Amino acid sequence: MPRSKITVEYDGTNLLGWQRQLDGPSVQEHLENALLAFTGHHSEICAAGRTDAGVHALGQVAHFDTYKTWDLYRLKEAFNAHLRTENAPVVVISAEETTPDFHARFSAVGRGYIYRILNRPSPSIILQNRVWWVPYSLNIEAMRQGAKHLLGHHDFSSFRASACQAKSPLKTLDKLDIERQNDEIIFTVEARSFLHHQVRNMVGTLKMLGNGYLKPQDIITILEKKDRKAAGVTAPACGLYLNKVMY
Amino acid sequence: MPRSKITVEYDGTNLLGWQRQLDGPSVQEHLENALLAFTGHHSEICAAGRTDAGVHALGQVAHFDTYKTWDLYRLKEAFNAHLRTENAPVVVISAEETTPDFHARFSAVGRGYIYRILNRPSPSIILQNRVWWVPYSLNIEAMRQGAKHLLGHHDFSSFRASACQAKSPLKTLDKLDIERQNDEIIFTVEARSFLHHQVRNMVGTLKMLGNGYLKPQDIITILEKKDRKAAGVTAPACGLYLNKVMY
Numbered sequence: 001m002p003r004s005k006i007t008v009e010y011d012g013t014n015l016l017g018w019q020r021q022l023d024g025p026s027v028q029e030h031l032e033n034a035l036l037a038f039t040g041h042h043s044e045i046c047a048a049g050r051t052d053a054g055v056h057a058l059g060q061v062a063h064f065d066t067y068k069t070w071d072l073y074r075l076k077e078a079f080n081a082h083l084r085t086e087n088a089p090v091v092v093i094s095a096e097e098t099t100p101d102f103h104a105r106f107s108a109v110g111r112g113y114i115y116r117i118l119n120r121p122s123p124s125i126i127l128q129n130r131v132w133w134v135p136y137s138l139n140i141e142a143m144r145q146g147a148k149h150l151l152g153h154h155d156f157s158s159f160r161a162s163a164c165q166a167k168s169p170l171k172t173l174d175k176l177d178i179e180r181q182n183d184e185i186i187f188t189v190e191a192r193s194f195l196h197h198q199v200r201n202m203v204g205t206l207k208m209l210g211n212g213y214l215k216p217q218d219i220i221t222i223l224e225k226k227d228r229k230a231a232g233v234t235a236p237a238c239g240l241y242l243n244k245v246m247y
Numbered sequence: 248m249p250r251s252k253i254t255v256e257y258d259g260t261n262l263l264g265w266q267r268q269l270d271g272p273s274v275q276e277h278l279e280n281a282l283l284a285f286t287g288h289h290s291e292i293c294a295a296g297r298t299d300a301g302v303h304a305l306g307q308v309a310h311f312d313t314y315k316t317w318d319l320y321r322l323k324e325a326f327n328a329h330l331r332t333e334n335a336p337v338v339v340i341s342a343e344e345t346t347p348d349f350h351a352r353f354s355a356v357g358r359g360y361i362y363r364i365l366n367r368p369s370p371s372i373i374l375q376n377r378v379w380w381v382p383y384s385l386n387i388e389a390m391r392q393g394a395k396h397l398l399g400h401h402d403f404s405s406f407r408a409s410a411c412q413a414k415s416p417l418k419t420l421d422k423l424d425i426e427r428q429n430d431e432i433i434f435t436v437e438a439r440s441f442l443h444h445q446v447r448n449m450v451g452t453l454k455m456l457g458n459g460y461l462k463p464q465d466i467i468t469i470l471e472k473k474d475r476k477a478a479g480v481t482a483p484a485c486g487l488y489l490n491k492v493m494y
Binding site: 009010011056058076080089090091092093094121122123124125126128130 | 323
């Protein structure tokens, strides 16, 4: 059976996340329904990362098998036509043919996330559900100093959700850049893989450096404690974007 | 009566524009309703620019009079509390006290707009109603060459909507910059004032330079013809933002 790889963008605001759920819409359900509608067959669509409810994607990657080989332009257009009809907040950015041994999740060698904080006194309506609004001024330099301690190979237990199913809390963080762009503070984060809520827990903790509640060197102690209670709050889902998946 | 000046952001997607209308919601109606709710008096709120249906604002400016002097932080918070309750896509960014001779429209000495084109093969769901999606590649250099001919003092009749109520079609365009930012092409436009639809008509015409349908020097002929039919299409409202008003 031919295997296809698609790159997908979605607005997670009104979705329960990537994974199919019984009690509400998910990205997987929208895509599998579209695929069923134009191929006549149900195929499971497997993603690189199972994003949570409210989290967005600019470049989620997924794979699936079909009975016949599809023209890739028509495949993309068929997906998008069905997604539009369903008013699904999901769009297929590109479609490629791939090999039967390609697996969106297990073949991935890296994942890149972006986290957006809107840092100004007033909320934004244009960026509603697109950013985490923090009204008081954050010290970027303090956040950058703290972020350095998170880079590299660590036990990230302090930044791990209790529901996390990963076998090991050991991860290698390759990138954690923090940039100001007008009123926004943008975190760019890359690793081979992440623990559940790891990015949101890191951002929520670094924000506490930004407002002076924690000091940069506190990050070292937090890592050493290997206890979720030692770190800061979980940043809200609406600011998080799965930006890209590397193979 | 004390006069206040407010700076307002709005998502124009589901609004009929700034001005109060009988057949649907407007920015003016949302703001005047909020003001009535917390002051108990109706005051007309007058804006620097009466944006059209679907057009957004990041920094619209408006003024109004109240019977008593309000604490400015409380004024802003009272507006935003009422706007949230009404689920209005409008937010007050700042409030200032001003002098009785200040007029949001007539005291303005400049207006700045931004126009956003998303220039990539696939549509975006994250930027839906925030940009004009143009799927084929646009040549920015050709658009910049054409834009140069629009700068300065001209008769802009070819870029003027038939419904325009301005006394004269003569305007001075101070800035028309075109920059690529990732998948977007951003137009930054400034003038003392604009004709009705002038920015959208300029962007729609420059886009035709970007895809080679017109040549940069055609802009000179289009200006000389002083005829709306000589220029290109009106770019859609969803890509336009009133960015700032200068006093």
